Amino acid sequence: MESLTNTLHTVPLNHYILLSAIIFSIGVMGVLLRRNAIIIFMSVELMLNAVNLLLTAFSVYSGDASGQVFVFFIMALAAAEVAVGLAIIVMIYRNTNSIDINVLNRLKW
Amino acid sequence: MNTFYFIAFLSIFFSILVISAKNPVHSILYLVLTFFTFTIQYILLNAQFLAIVNFIVYMGAILVLFLYTLMLMNLNKDSEPFKSNIVKIAAVLGGGCLFVVLFACFRQVGIAEPVVLKDPGLGLVKNLGKVLFNEFLLPFEISSLLLLSAMVGAVLLATKDPKTV
Numbered sequence: 001m002e003s004l005t006n007t008l009h010t011v012p013l014n015h016y017i018l019l020s021a022i023i024f025s026i027g028v029m030g031v032l033l034r035r036n037a038i039i040i041f042m043s044v045e046l047m048l049n050a051v052n053l054l055l056t057a058f059s060v061y062s063g064d065a066s067g068q069v070f071v072f073f074i075m076a077l078a079a080a081e082v083a084v085g086l087a088i089i090v091m092i093y094r095n096t097n098s099i100d101i102n103v104l105n106r107l108k109w
Numbered sequence: 110m111n112t113f114y115f116i117a118f119l120s121i122f123f124s125i126l127v128i129s130a131k132n133p134v135h136s137i138l139y140l141v142l143t144f145f146t147f148t149i150q151y152i153l154l155n156a157q158f159l160a161i162v163n164f165i166v167y168m169g170a171i172l173v174l175f176l177y178t179l180m181l182m183n184l185n186k187d188s189e190p191f192k193s194n195i196v197k198i199a200a201v202l203g204g205g206c207l208f209v210v211l212f213a214c215f216r217q218v219g220i221a222e223p224v225v226l227k228d229p230g231l232g233l234v235k236n237l238g239k240v241l242f243n244e245f246l247l248p249f250e251i252s253s254l255l256l257l258s259a260m261v262g263a264v265l266l267a268t269k270d271p272k273t274v
Binding site for chain 2: 010011012013014015016017018019021022023024025026027028029030032033034036038039041042043045046049052053056057059060061063065066068069071072073075076077078079080081082083084086087088089090091093094099
């Protein structure tokens with residue numbers, strides 16, 4: 001474990017920020033690109049995870065444990081969000097027989 | 110080569126596969142791999158508690174929930190309707206523009222110091238538990254309420270209404 005974490009000492013914080021920005025942008029692209037509602041949900045999960053990684057990196061960088069507690073709360077929130085979101089998707093599928101989000105353009109006001 | 114860069118490359122590669130796979134089941138399996146690379150990143154940062162929670166909650170619970178929903182609704186076929194090329198190009202351009210803006214912003218900040226683990230026990234359960242149950246006790250209790258209401262809401266939404274059926 002020691003040797004594993006020692007390799008870290010050469011990685012600048014910039015590169016963590018860059019990695020998280022790339023993953024976050026891929027998540028945004030997924031939301032814009034796909035029409036399957038479940039895959040859009042998965043892209044949102046990807047964005048949440050990018051933020052989690054960045055929070056952890058900053059927490060380690062500044063030696064403050066609060067960042068990791070925030071990540072824990074984000075995970076609890078993601079679990080709640082996925083449960084409710086998938087229930088809504090199941091209901092949409094039951095009503096329209098499709099999970100294409102373009103079917104939902106009748107949702108006005 | 111540094112382990113970080115190899116794992117970072119793998120997570121970018123798999124997350125691109127997540128949004129480009131045609132079959133939704135393949136997409137979810139690639140997402141499992143992406144989350145596994147994130148778990149390795151947490152271990153490299155010595156955040157062992159988060160690594161375990163990420164492994165159990167994300168890969169174990171959330172993605173199994175996705176997979177169950179997909180398979181119960183029998184959606185595991187390539188049934189995605191055609192989306193025009195212009196929309197695809199616009200989506201990729203939009204995401205790319207967001208990335209460029211984020212990257213330019215963070216370049217201006219210019220924090221190039223390496224991430225050094227000052228306190229080796231920072232991410233261990235002992236330390237995090239102390240912080241969680243002292244400073245963040247009220248948010249912790251409120252998050253339990255959030256989970257309870259989410260559970261009730263999910264059951265309420267997903268069950269069929271006996272009067273209408």
